[in-house]
Amino acid sequence: MRVKCVICDTIHELPNDLPLAKKLRNRPIHTFMCDECNVRVTNNTHKRIETGKFQFFRTSSKFDEDF
Structure with missing residues (x-):
């Protein structure tokens, strides 16, 4: 199956199974x-979390406490 990345628009081949x-x-x-x-999005998100200005807008307080 051919798939296209939503960010960089490169085409990749995935096995059908x-x-x-x-x-x-x-x-x-x-x-x-x-x-x-x-990986790039994950790294940038972790950098934003480390600045202290990043705020989660989630209803689960347990998820926020883990960070």
Whole structure:
């Protein structure tokens, strides 16, 4: 299955029997993000959390306490 990263627009090939490929086929609302973009977004999010100005807008206080 050919998929396109939503951030960098590169095309990747996924095996058809992967659970991710099935999820993308059956539920079009799900999007694909390549590993490089996923790592970049994760690193930038951790940097923003470390500044102290990042605020979670979630209803779960347990999730906020873990950070």
